[in-house]
Amino acid sequence: MSGEMLVHVVDDDLAVRRSLAFLLASDGIPVRLHDSALTFLEAVAHPAGCLVTDVRMPGLDGIELLRRLKARGDGLPVIVMTGHADVPLAVAAMREGAVDFIEKPFDDAVFLAAVRAALESGRRSAERDAARDEIRQRVAALSERERQVLDELVAGKPNKVIAQDLGISPRTVEVYRANVMAKMQAGSLAELVRTALMIDSGR
Structure with a gap:
């Protein structure tokens, strides 16, 4: 029911x-x-x-x-x-x-x-609620490093800063960023941020 x-x-x-x-x-x-x-x-x-x-x-x-x-x-x-x-x-x-x-x-x-x-x-x-559940499932499918990159992107940080924060090269950040975009089914950075923020938004 x-x-x-x-x-x-x-x-x-x-x-x-x-x-x-x-x-x-x-x-x-x-x-x-x-x-x-x-x-x-x-x-x-x-x-x-x-x-x-x-x-x-x-x-x-x-x-x-x-x-x-x-x-x-x-x-x-x-x-x-x-x-x-x-x-x-x-x-x-x-x-x-x-x-x-x-x-x-x-x-x-x-x-x-x-x-x-x-x-x-x-x-x-x-x-x-259904949309949030689906987004949570996509986030759960990210690797630990991909989740770290996602968090940094949502915080508004550019690739160079993310690379410094995580101790990896900017090129590697680009690879992780592309993976995150694909797994989160986001067509742009703005869509990725908007999608990620939906999880924390209230009813």
């Missing part, structure tokens, strides 16, 4: 779950229902898509669910549903990383627009 872009709905109210499932399905959006935050956390290891959760639930509430997702490194976009009196809780949820909150009762079109925006955000995030 981890690679499928689903809307996960977490709410302890069966009627709400069924209503949202019908609404999402009628718009052609895949959905999976969970009756509590704990069942969601136990059922889905690294979800793709987005999460719609009630903020007030028995046991684990929406705020704590956000904290646990953050703690285990899940960058899932989260939309929080809240009653009018719970707006301060929704604001707190956004401080914990929620991308949006919707007050009940909400307009169907507003809800679907929020879900589509969250799904698009989740898709872009998943693509960035």
Whole structure:
């Protein structure tokens, strides 16, 4: 289930779950229902898509669910549903990383627009993560000396300085640089630096 872009709905109210499932399905959006935050956390290891959760639930509430997702490194976009009196809780949820909150009762079109925006955000995030994983694999394939040359290039050093730093000739640096460019699949030095920096960039 981890690679499928689903809307996960977490709410302890069966009627709400069924209503949202019908609404999402009628718009052609895949959905999976969970009756509590704990069942969601136990059922889905690294979800793709987005999460719609009630903020007030028995046991684990929406705020704590956000904290646990953050703690285990899940960058899932989260939309929080809240009653009018719970707006301060929704604001707190956004401080914990929620991308949006919707007050009940909400307009169907507003809800679907929020879900589509969250799904698009989740898709872009998943693509960035996949790109970073691929770059990490390319870096892992470099030899120790090639990695040293890469680090020096990313630091903005010219070949002569790299040669002095590593105790090798400028010609040898050129050979290593060419190998690094090929293994990193970079067509230019600028692309190589940009690619390498992606590993350290945040979500």
